[in-house]
Amino acid sequence: MTALLNVDALLDDLEQGLRRLLRERGIEQPVLIGIRTGGVWLADILHKRLGLDEPFGELDISFYRDDFSRIGLNPKVRPSHLPFETEDRHIILVDDVIMSGRTIRAAMNEIFDYGRPAGIILATLIDLGARELPIQPDVVGQTLTLKANERVKLKGPDPLSVELRQADATPAKGA
Amino acid sequence: MSSTPALRIENGRVIDPHTGRDEQQSLLIRDGLIAATGSEADAAAADSVLDAAGGLLTPGFIDLYCNLREPGNGQKGSIASESRAAARGGFTTVCAAPDSSPVNDSSAITHLIRDVAERDAPIRVLPLGAATKGLSGELLSDMVGLTGAGCVALSNGSETLVNARVLRRCMAYARTFGITLMLHPQNQALAADGFAHDGLVTARLGLLGIPEVAETAAVMEMILLAEETGVRLHLSQLSCARSVDMVAQARSRGVAVTADVAMHHLLFTEQALADFDSRYHLQPPLRSEEDRQGLIEGVRSGAIGAIVSQHQPHDPAAKNAPLGDTEAGLSSVESVLSMGLILVERGELELPALIRALTTGPAQVLGLTPPSLSVGQVADLCWIDPQARWTATAETLLSVGKHAPLMGTELPGVVNQAWVDGEAVYTRQD
Amino acid sequence: MTTTDASARALQLNDQGQLRHFLTIDGLDRELLTRILDTADSFIEVGERRIKKVPLLRGCTVVNLFFESSTRTRSTFELAAKRLSADVLNLDISTSATSKGESLSDTLLNLEAMASDMFVVRHSRSGAPHFIAQSVTPGVAIINAGDGRHAHPTQAMLDMLTIRQHKGGFEGLKVAIVGDILHSRVARSQIQALNVLGAEEVRLIAPSTLLPTDVESLGCTVAYDMRSGLKDIDVIIMLRLQRERMEGALLPSEREFYKVYGLNTEKLAYAKPDAIVMHPGPINRGVEIESAVADGPRSVILNQVTNGIAIRMAVMSMAMGGQRAQRGQDAEGQA
Numbered sequence: 001m002t003a004l005l006n007v008d009a010l011l012d013d014l015e016q017g018l019r020r021l022l023r024e025r026g027i028e029q030p031v032l033i034g035i036r037t038g039g040v041w042l043a044d045i046l047h048k049r050l051g052l053d054e055p056f057g058e059l060d061i062s063f064y065r066d067d068f069s070r071i072g073l074n075p076k077v078r079p080s081h082l083p084f085e086t087e088d089r090h091i092i093l094v095d096d097v098i099m100s101g102r103t104i105r106a107a108m109n110e111i112f113d114y115g116r117p118a119g120i121i122l123a124t125l126i127d128l129g130a131r132e133l134p135i136q137p138d139v140v141g142q143t144l145t146l147k148a149n150e151r152v153k154l155k156g157p158d159p160l161s162v163e164l165r166q167a168d169a170t171p172a173k174g175a
Numbered sequence: 176m177s178s179t180p181a182l183r184i185e186n187g188r189v190i191d192p193h194t195g196r197d198e199q200q201s202l203l204i205r206d207g208l209i210a211a212t213g214s215e216a217d218a219a220a221a222d223s224v225l226d227a228a229g230g231l232l233t234p235g236f237i238d239l240y241c242n243l244r245e246p247g248n249g250q251k252g253s254i255a256s257e258s259r260a261a262a263r264g265g266f267t268t269v270c271a272a273p274d275s276s277p278v279n280d281s282s283a284i285t286h287l288i289r290d291v292a293e294r295d296a297p298i299r300v301l302p303l304g305a306a307t308k309g310l311s312g313e314l315l316s317d318m319v320g321l322t323g324a325g326c327v328a329l330s331n332g333s334e335t336l337v338n339a340r341v342l343r344r345c346m347a348y349a350r351t352f353g354i355t356l357m358l359h360p361q362n363q364a365l366a367a368d369g370f371a372h373d374g375l376v377t378a379r380l381g382l383l384g385i386p387e388v389a390e391t392a393a394v395m396e397m398i399l400l401a402e403e404t405g406v407r408l409h410l411s412q413l414s415c416a417r418s419v420d421m422v423a424q425a426r427s428r429g430v431a432v433t434a435d436v437a438m439h440h441l442l443f444t445e446q447a448l449a450d451f452d453s454r455y456h457l458q459p460p461l462r463s464e465e466d467r468q469g470l471i472e473g474v475r476s477g478a479i480g481a482i483v484s485q486h487q488p489h490d491p492a493a494k495n496a497p498l499g500d501t502e503a504g505l506s507s508v509e510s511v512l513s514m515g516l517i518l519v520e521r522g523e524l525e526l527p528a529l530i531r532a533l534t535t536g537p538a539q540v541l542g543l544t545p546p547s548l549s550v551g552q553v554a555d556l557c558w559i560d561p562q563a564r565w566t567a568t569a570e571t572l573l574s575v576g577k578h579a580p581l582m583g584t585e586l587p588g589v590v591n592q593a594w595v596d597g598e599a600v601y602t603r604q605d
Numbered sequence: 606m607t608t609t610d611a612s613a614r615a616l617q618l619n620d621q622g623q624l625r626h627f628l629t630i631d632g633l634d635r636e637l638l639t640r641i642l643d644t645a646d647s648f649i650e651v652g653e654r655r656i657k658k659v660p661l662l663r664g665c666t667v668v669n670l671f672f673e674s675s676t677r678t679r680s681t682f683e684l685a686a687k688r689l690s691a692d693v694l695n696l697d698i699s700t701s702a703t704s705k706g707e708s709l710s711d712t713l714l715n716l717e718a719m720a721s722d723m724f725v726v727r728h729s730r731s732g733a734p735h736f737i738a739q740s741v742t743p744g745v746a747i748i749n750a751g752d753g754r755h756a757h758p759t760q761a762m763l764d765m766l767t768i769r770q771h772k773g774g775f776e777g778l779k780v781a782i783v784g785d786i787l788h789s790r791v792a793r794s795q796i797q798a799l800n801v802l803g804a805e806e807v808r809l810i811a812p813s814t815l816l817p818t819d820v821e822s823l824g825c826t827v828a829y830d831m832r833s834g835l836k837d838i839d840v841i842i843m844l845r846l847q848r849e850r851m852e853g854a855l856l857p858s859e860r861e862f863y864k865v866y867g868l869n870t871e872k873l874a875y876a877k878p879d880a881i882v883m884h885p886g887p888i889n890r891g892v893e894i895e896s897a898v899a900d901g902p903r904s905v906i907l908n909q910v911t912n913g914i915a916i917r918m919a920v921m922s923m924a925m926g927g928q929r930a931q932r933g934q935d936a937e938g939q940a
Contacts (some may be wrong), residue, residue, distance in 0.1 A: 018640070060647065063659035063922075070933045072623050072926025075640055079650035113656035210689070378817040379631070381731045381754030381793055450612040451732035495710050495740075497730035528657065 006175040010141030011042075016051045017139035018092060018123055026071055030090040030121070032056035033082065035107050038096030038154035042125060045160070046094060057082035059093075064106035080110065087115035096154040098124040098140075101133035126152060126162065179597070180222035181205040187227030187558060191234065192531035193547035198397020203231060204554045207596040212550055226590075227558050234546035235267025235298075235528050235555035237537040238409055239357065239435055240483040241508060242271070243300065244575070245291060246284065247276045252575035254288070257508070258296035260574035262601035264484070264509045265533075265560040265590045267555040268299040271539075273310065274332035280305035280316045282324035288462075289325050295318025297600035301327045301541070307343055310334040313536040315345055318354055320440075327541050328355040330411065333458055333503070335363040337442060339396060346352060346406040352527045355541070360393035360418070361459065363387075370499055372414075373462040374447040380451065383499065385460055387415045394418045398425045401432055409540050410434040412485055414459035423478035432542050435476065436470050437485035439580055441518060444466075453494045454578045457485075458503040471523055473518075480536040481513070482529070484508040506576025509567065513586035520587060524585055556595035563589035616738055620934060624928035626738045626747040627920045629756040630797040638801055644919035645912065651688070652915060660929075661922045665722040671750070672728040677887065678750055678760075682725045682857075694719070709733070710740060717741045717742055723925060724748070726882035731755035733788075736878035744932055746924040754790050756773045760885055761794030763916040767909050768840055771881050775802040779837055781828075781876070783810040783866055784844035784893055787817050787855075791885045795819040797925060800824040810834035810866065815896060831866060832914050835875035841895050843868055857894050869895040873903065881905050 022030060031054055034043025040058050047056045061064060062077035093107060111117060123139040128146055146152065149167045154160065182204045189212070190197050202209060203216035211219050241261060245250035254271075262271050271288055273279040279288060285302050292300035304321030306329040308314040318329060327480075329349060336342045336358065349356050366389040371377050373384025394410060398421060401408035413419060413436050422434045433442040439457065444464050447455035455461055473479035487504020493499050515533070518524040535545050546555060564569065565586055593601040614632035620623045622721040624911040641677045651659055667686040669679050674697055686693045698712065716724070716933075726734045736748040751856065772778055780799055786792045786809050800823075807825040809816060816827060828834030835841065850856050851918030857880050868882065881902045882894075899906060 063647070063651065063661055068661055068922075068926055069929045072930035073644065073922050075623075077644055077647045079647040081650070109660070113658065116655050373818045375819050375822050378819045378822055379793070381752075381756070381790055381817075383754075384818060451735045491709075492708060496708060496738045497728065497733035497752075499730045499732070500709070 005142065007160045011049070012121055013043060014125065014139055014141050015046060018046070018050065018121070021138055023120060025162050027090045029108060030092050031084050032092045032094065033059050033088070033111065035093070035103060035131060036060045036078070038156065039094045041154070041157040041160060042096060042155070043094045049137060057084065059107055059110060061103060061106040061110055064110045066102055066106065082114055086111060086117050088118045091117045091120045093120050093122050095151060097126045098137055099128040099130050101131050101135035104135050106134055125154065126127040127153065144154045179206055179481035181210065181220065182223050182225065182266035183216055183219070184225045184227050184232060184558065187232040189232045189548055190527060190530050192535045193526060193545040193550040194549055196548070197527060202548060204594065204597045206233055209550055209552045209554050212545050212548070216321070221384055229560065229562060230591060231557065231559040231561055232408050232548065234548060235557050235595065236265045236533040237536045237546065238266045238269040238484045238486070238508065239540060240272055240479050241269040241486045242274070242488065242504070244488060245275060249432065250490040251493070251595045252539045254291045254300065255295035255308050256573065256575050257488060258292065258298050258300060259488065260572070261486070261508045263573050263590060265512050265559065265593055266508065266558040266591055267557070267595045267600070268297060268301060270301045270327060272332055273303045274334070277520065278310050279303070279326070280308050280310070282317065282320045283598055285324035285326050298595055300449050303328055303330045303357065305329065306331050306358070307336070307341065309405060312341055313335045315348055318349055319352055320562045322352070322354055326392060328357045328409065330357040331359060333359060335359070335361045336361045342397070343400050343404065346400050346404040346408070348408040350404050351379050353407070353552060355409055357409040357411050358397060359411040360390055360397050362389045362393045365392060368504070370456055370460065371448055372462040373464065374445050374463055376394040376445040376448050380448070382448070384459055384514045387417065387462065390415050390459060391417045391421065394421050397433055397453040402430045405431070408432045410438070412437050412459060412464060412468065412483065414440055414462050416466045419469050419473035419478050423473070425474065427480065433480045435481035435537070435540070436479050438482050438514045439485070439505055439507055441467065441471050441474065441482070442514045443580070445490070448498070453496070453498050453501040454505060454580065456498055456501050456503050457505065471518070474532050475528055480532065481540055482509065482511070482512045482532040486574070488574045489578060490575070491577065494578050506572065506574045506579045509572060509574060510579050510581065510586065512559065512590065513588045514580065516588040555595050557593040558591045560589050560591050565589050613901070616735065619797070619927045619931040620928060622921045623930055625922070625931060627740060627758055627924050628734050628747065628749045630758050630761060630794050630801065631756070633801065635801050635803065638762070638765070639925065641762055641919050642769060644923060645766050645915040648915040648918040649875065650910065652911065656689050658690055660690045662686065662689035662925055665925060666720065667691040667693050667709055667720070667723045667725060668716060669693065669725045669728070670804040670827070671696065672698045672733070674699050675727060675751070678727065681913045682880045682917055683916050684723070685859055688914070689918055709736070713737060713740060717745070719785070723785060723921065725895055727751045729753055729835055738814045744928050746928045748920060748924060751790055754788055754793070756794045757790040758794045759917050759920055761798045762837060762920070763909055763912040764770060764842065764883060764885065765798050766912045766916055767883060767905055770908070771905060772839060775799065775804045778804045778839050779808065780807045780842065781810055781834055781838045782842045782844065783834070783868065784849060785815045785846050786811050786820065787815045788847065789844050791917035795842060796823045796825050808834060808838065809853060810858070810925065815850070831872045832875050838876040839880055839898045840860050841868065841880055841882045844892050844898060845885065845887065846889060863892055867893055867895065868898050870897055873898055901909050930940065
């Protein structure tokens with residue numbers, strides 16, 4: 001069972017929200033980092049929409065996940081790729097869905113290993129609530145409250161779509 | 176003359192290699208002897224009767240090479256523990272390997288072994304003396320003294336006789352007194368530090384190999400020297416198919432040479448070491464499948480007259496180390512029959528050939544009266560249930576050595592009872 | 606599948622097929638070896654960061670258990686463990702316990718009391734890491750850092766990483782391994798890895814005295830001279846020649862070995878024009894390889910050091926992860 005959200009409309013909201021925030025904070029040359037996999041697709045689109053010159057970065061948080069001691073190393077880990085210095089830069093961190101906040105914690109830890117950024121703005125397409133850590137996005141496309149058996153997933157990269165479906169037996173992944 | 180109680184064993188399949196008899200009939204045992212067979216046994220009065228239906232009745236097995244570990248420090252076993260294990264395996268006579276600690280190279284040690292065996296062993300224990308002092312391969316032992324004290328043959332144990340000149344003199348001296356030499360052939364320079372068959376598994380696991388030629392070169396040398404000196408030579412525990420061929424050729428030209436093989440060499444190959452399983456660290460090493468086939472063929476043809484247990488019990492620490500640091504040998508004496516029956520089940524060996532190599536074959540090597548289940552013969556025999564199954568585990572094994580082959584898997588063949596001089600020396604417990 | 610494949614696989618993998626010990630290449634499939642290489646690629650990127658450290662093994666104790674001393678290999682493992690945030694203890698056993706007669710199993714019992722999570726083992730006996738993996742407490746990962754003549758799987762995997770970086774992959778690749786194959790744990794692991802990863806041909810070039818009996822059964826061909834041996838070769842791996850080989854009557858002299866098998870510019874020309882030259886080190890210049898070749902443009906010997914740390918990080922984190930995941934699974938099963 002699939003319910004589609006209008007991704008373009010959400011991206012419009014994200015773009016406008018980010019532009020407003022950057023203006024308010026007086027940030028002129030931010031760098032964009034997407035978290036694999038969905039966050040990278042979104043970063044690609046936002047990078048074009050915001051008209052940024054520098055290429056965007058890709059973050060693979062596998063080495064920083066806090067569930068390593070329960071499930072082992074992600075077999076599909078790929079190198080992170082940040083084609084710029086992060087020291088003293090304003091970073092826009094992009095992910096598709098935020099729930100527990102654990103992914104973002106891992107991503108911030110990883111970013112700090114590249115250098116000390118001036119600041120990080122968090123943008124997520126969807127916020128599902130159910131937070132387990134004190135981490136909040138600065139810009140959100142849409143807030144959703146899921147029933148216990150519902151799951152949401154970003155499909156892509158072309159076209160992007162959000163899939164909402166009834167959960168099967170697989171346990172929820174801490175997003 | 177008053178008689179001891181008579182026992183009639185009925186309905187068993189009697190396999191008697193000496194007479195070639197293989198039929199279902201009764202045996203009557205009285206005064207330590209086979210008193211009657213067949214209809215005469217059925218007609219005779221008996222104090223007790225055993226129904227051996229479905230079972231085999233064979234002469235008691237004779238083992239030409241068994242380590243009883245006494246004298247020794249007791250950690251690896253004793254005459255009491257290992258002779259009981261042997262009785263459970265169907266053996267009523269075992270030759271005690273000379274590499275005890277101290278080595279059996281004097282009549283005092285031989286007497287000690289015989290005295291302890293008289294007291295502790297339910298079965299017959301025949302000591303093998305050391306062919307050289309301390310088994311060092313340098314000085315001849317007191318051969319006449321040893322055989323006079325009761326050694327049935329002299330052996331180099333698991334050591335190799337490095338020096339061909341000493342070997343030749345050893346043979347010439349033994350020949351003078353009609354002493355049988357039981358030698359394990361291995362060219363030490365070629366074997367060097369090896370502990371596994373130089374072949375597929377050593378290539379893969381990087382183990383130190385013993386090439387086949389380390390054995391075959393020594394077999395050839397020993398045969399030539401035996402031919403020249405005229406000694407009664409018995410080659411112990413062959414591992415290579417080519418060795419069997421050389422023995423067969425020598426025998427066909429009249430050389431007084433016999434040979435044996437350890438039962439596990441008929442069942443396992445180099446692949447047993449593929450998982451670094453230290454139990455299968457053996458000396459000589461388990462070799463290729465081709466060699467295994469050749470050894471079985473040797474038993475079938477009679478070129479190899481005897482199958483031995485090469486029982487080598489150890490304390491756990493001796494086997495609990497990286498493969499190359501472990502001691503060689505299996506705790507095998509309780510599993511010989513089962514391994515043999517596996518070969519029979521697979522069709523690789525006929526049952527009568529198996530029994531022959533465990534009874535008349537070894538007796539012939541030692542020059543003993545051929546064991547037989549005919550009237551008037553000594554009642555050393557065993558009753559085997561070939562259909563019964565058992566599992567070797569640390570708990571079920573009687574030997575102090577808990578490193579038996581095929582542990583934890585169900586094995587065919589259980590000895591129900593064994594008799595020496597008509598006295599039951601082992602009775603199945605379960 | 607031979608018994609070796611099956612049993613080595615069973616010992617090295619957990620119920621979900623994740624690595625839990627890394628003892629040998631034997632029995633591992635192409636997917637897993639590729640995953641090790643891919644994971645190492647990610648760790649190479651970590652090594653280029655300002656903070657070259659990830660938190661995967663935080664709170665884990667890794668014991669470098671070297672029964673045979675090797676500063677170079679031990680340092681790479683130590684650095685790899687530290688970059689994974691583990692606590693590292695280096696034990697040079699060759700000079701302590703066992704030389705006083707303590708058995709390996711007693712040494713292990715003592716070490717387990719320190720609540721170690723991983724042993725990196727080097728031992729002069731083939732199979733020692735297998736033995737340790739079979740005897741340690743469940744949950745402790747064993748990494749083989751070289752055992753006797755048997756295996757040196759992390760060295761082989763770093764060589765595979767180097768080859769993949771330079772040649773893009775293994776399909777159609779012809780690799781020559783030159784020198785003392787008989788005594789080489791590295792060569793055994795390389796032959797297995799190249800076969801699993803799909804190289805077209807592994808060719809050994811050595812005199813008969815330095816080749817194991819039945820060596821072709823490992824999946825390779827044999828050549829006795831460099832001209833025919835290096836024909837059409839894409840990758841040349843030179844092995845180190847130990848001085849003791851002369852004493853054991855395996856070779857007449859270093860000079861003669863160098864003359865026949867030493868890699869110089871002239872012999873390098875027999876291989877493909879774009880062939881690369883590798884050496885697991887340490888190099889004996891003028892014994893197995895000429896300096897001009899070792900330091901030349903075709904040599905990738907220095908790359909191998911960076912890759913060594915990344916491969917060890919990959920294998921250590923995968924094995925620790927496999928142990929933890931198994932523990933999670935077992936706990937769930939009991940609950």
